[in-house]
Amino acid sequence: MNLKQLSHMLALSQTTVSRALNGYPEVNEETRRRVVDAAKRHGYRPNPSARRLATGKTGMIGYVLPTGASVDIDPHFVEFLSGLGDYARSHELDLVLSPADADDQETTYRRIVANRQVDAVYISSPRPADRRVALVNTLGIPFIVHGRSDGFDFDYPFTDIDNEGAFHEAARLLVQLGHRRLALINGDDRETFAIHRERGMRRALAASGLTLGERHVCSVTMTEENGYRAARRLLEQSEPPTAIACSSLIMSLGVVRAVRDLGLTIPGDLSLIAHDDVFPWLKPENFSVPLSTTRSSIRLAGARVAERLAARISGLEEGARGEVWPVDLVVRGSVAGAPV
Amino acid sequence: MNLKQLSHMLALSQTTVSRALNGYPEVNEETRRRVVDAAKRHGYRPNPSARRLATGKTGMIGYVLPTGASVDIDPHFVEFLSGLGDYARSHELDLVLSPADADDQETTYRRIVANRQVDAVYISSPRPADRRVALVNTLGIPFIVHGRSDGFDFDYPFTDIDNEGAFHEAARLLVQLGHRRLALINGDDRETFAIHRERGMRRALAASGLTLGERHVCSVTMTEENGYRAARRLLEQSEPPTAIACSSLIMSLGVVRAVRDLGLTIPGDLSLIAHDDVFPWLKPENFSVPLSTTRSSIRLAGARVAERLAARISGLEEGARGEVWPVDLVVRGSVAGAPV
DNA sequence: CAAAAGGACCAAAGCGCTTTGGAAGACTCT
DNA sequence: AGAGTCTTCCAAAGCGCTTTGGTCCTTTTG
Known part of the structure; x- marks a missing residue:
């Protein structure tokens, strides 16, 4: 018909x-x-193909997926996708994942824009002055950045969480509890979120005249193994930290393991706070010692990004408004006063 | 131009x-x-839109993504996607995710087929006599099932791993080590993979005149918390198992926690084998006691499914050939002889 | 009451490709 | 030399929609 x-x-x-x-x-x-x-x-x-040829509208949003034998997709992605998909469904939008060589995503962005394959795109895990952001901005396709990319001379629309504020609050709490030697196990510090977290932490320390020593900062991809290694490195130093802030729940699994291997205890010897993106399959309250967290649902972020993309496609949203969501600091058993 | x-x-x-x-x-x-x-x-x-209108070919493969507030996407999905994406990239295929109400995916399948939105689809996490398989089979769109759906009177193309064989071997090893009371912490037993694993285990036990008692089988969604609960339930029984086979690495995190909470040790009091889909961010060899696993890379499966889909689209592959991949049994420190 | 304005509809021209059904010329064969 | 056969190319007809630029008729206006 x-x-x-x-x-x-x-x-x-x-x-x-x-x-x-x-x-x-x-x-x-x-x-x-x-x-x-x-x-x-x-x-x-x-017939969508016909409509699409006539109008140029596709009813799809795009995401360029970096791939490659040595490229791992972040497990956070599924949760983000849950939220995005849930919203997209209610608006009859599909999501097209365009796999790209991780080292050359530009070609793919240009292709999907030139071919009008999608009505809008989103970008995730941005870095400062991220080339993808600059690119889609000049290509003129509607987009939303999930996260932030500092250092541009233009504004762009993004949805981010207050990473700096979150780690500022986490560090402030630890300092108030008497901790003087804090450490940070961070994600890849080429990414903005990691930079912001470190900045927040330094700011909190500075407010009390403390600093984050170079030997007290780790920046690694967020795996259990890397969490373990980082923790061991930190804790086996001559002046080990008494508190650690950690950028992911998965890494903190490794931290807990390291602490146990070293015969130490949480929170007696070490206080621990991690960032929780809220997975259904791994919950901080179920850690052997319930884990304190800075919490923000990445699933909600996915839904919000979809909502904004839909709004931009239909012309309801314009301009370059960035929004920053507050992050909860949830205190559980893994923090205590500094050991004497 | x-x-x-x-x-x-x-x-x-x-x-x-x-x-x-x-x-x-x-x-x-x-x-x-x-x-x-x-x-x-x-x-x-x-111009792909024009070509697509003229030919009906889209250069895209589809996946219907079940969504909803209470629906969680399996974290395995990203790994599968890594493989799929990696292959798809090399063949200029895109993947379109069509979000659907988890309780009514049929509408979405019909839509994407009627609209010719994709050239082929794949189906994951199938159940016995899965309606989706029957549906796409009658709709006549090329497809591959990742996993198996038993109980049809027709054949269909699938790529699966030998779940039955894997858990058969795992159980056989445990029995040979002297274990007599084995338990299984399985995934959702409405899914075929879980049924096959249980079957494999029962078969191995039966070969030695043993059985898998009803109180020794758990079937839950694969979260850390459920692994913990299941393990506690098993281990606090009057005649607790001395060995557990577990369907996922994530659940086995919970099992390990339960064992510790109960003051037991691995492998002294309990031998543990889990299935490992090979995540980059959580490795069995890094468990506090290195975990024995049945191992099969889900990423490779993703690549294979993409390869077969591409072959079917281009007419290189036909028929309903199912393929079953063998699974490695990797023995590490978490298994030992049964306690005396 | 003629002219302007408005309402409701339509024919046809795109959108940019693929594919059908020739056609023109070069070559082979009897 | 005329009939068939390739080879190589083309004009035009789709694919199924949206959108432009009317037309025709009814209603309002000066």
Whole structure:
């Protein structure tokens, strides 16, 4: 059942039927009713390929997926996707993942824009002055950045959490509890979120005249193993930290293991706070010692990004507004006063 | 730069240019060279929307993504996606995720097929007599099932691992080590993989005249917390198991925690074997007691599924061949002889 | 009451490709 | 030399929609 057939059986032109269905004003309300009714009854759905050729609209949002044998997709991605998908579903949007060589994503961005394959894209895990952001900005396709990319001379729309504030608060609490030697096990410090977290922590320490020594900062990809290694490195120093802030729940699994291996205890010897993106399959309250966290649901962020993308596609949202969500600091058993 | 312009500047018809580019035989090799050359020089890329309207081919593979507030996407998904994406990239295929109400995926499948939105689809986490498999089979779109769906009177193409064999071997080893009370912490037993694993284990036990008591089987969604709960339930029984097979690394985190909470040790009091889908961010060899596993890279499976989908799209693969991959049994410190 | 304005509809021209059904010329064969 | 056969190319017809630029008729306005 296509437009031609439908209009034929209604004894109307394709023009009128098309307009009736798409809500144009120049069609009699009575006629529109007839058309809409008939369309529903016969299960008519406009062919997206045809519509897309005619209008350029695809009803899809895009994401360039870095791939490669040595490239690992962050497990946070599924949670983000859950939120994004949940919203997208309610708006009949599909998501197209365009795999790209991790070292040459530009080609892929250019392709999907030139080919009009999607109506909008989002960018995740941005770095300062991220080239992807600059690129999509000049290419002129609607986009939202999940996270932030500092250091541009233009504004762009983003949705981010207050990473700096979160780690500022976490560090402030630890200092108030008497800790003087804090350490940070961070994610890849080429990414903005990691930079912001470190900055927040330093700011809190500075406020009390403390500093974050170079030997007290680690920057690694967020695996359990790296958490373990980082923790061992930190704790086996001559002046080990008495408190650690950690950028991910997965890494903190490794931290806990290291602490145990060294015969230390949490929170007796070490206080620990980690950032929690809220996974359904790993919860900080279920750690052997319930883990204190800075918490922000990445799933909600996914839904929000989808919502904003949809709004930008339909022209409801414009401009370069960035939004920063606050982060909860949830205190559980893994923090205590500094050991004497 | 579109076909019209290109053919104009070559003083050829659109027909000839199109055919030259698409490798049709009825064009002079010299002419083809000229055309291909000019196309490359001017960066001509056929408009996919137009091509798609004309041919029905989309260059995309589809996946219906179950979503909803209470639906969690399995973290295995990213790893599968890594493999799929890596292969898809090399063949210029994109992946479109169509979010669907988890309770009504049929509508979405029908839509993407009716609209010709993708050239092929894959199905994951199938259950016995899975309706999705029956549906796509009748809809006639090329597909591959990742996993298996038993109980149909027709054949279909799938790529699966030997779950039954894996857990058979694992249980057999445990029995040989003297264990007599084994337990299984399984995934959702409505899914085929879980059924196969249980079957494998039962078969191994039966071979030695043993059985898997009802109180020694758990079937839960694979979270750390559920692993913990299941383990506690098992180990606090009057006749606790001396060995546990566990369907996921994430659950086994919970098992290890439970064992510790109960003051028991691995492998002294309990031997543990888990299935490992090979995550980059959580490795069995790094468990406090290195974990024995049945191992199969889900990333490789993703790549294989993509490869087969591509082959089916291009007509290179036909028929309903199912393939079953063997699973490695990797023995590490978490297994030992049964306690006396 | 003629002229202007508005309402409701339509024919046809895109969108940019692929594919059908020739056609023209060169070659082979009897 | 005329009939067939390749080879190589082309004009034009789709694919199924949206949108432009009318037309025709009814209503309002000066």
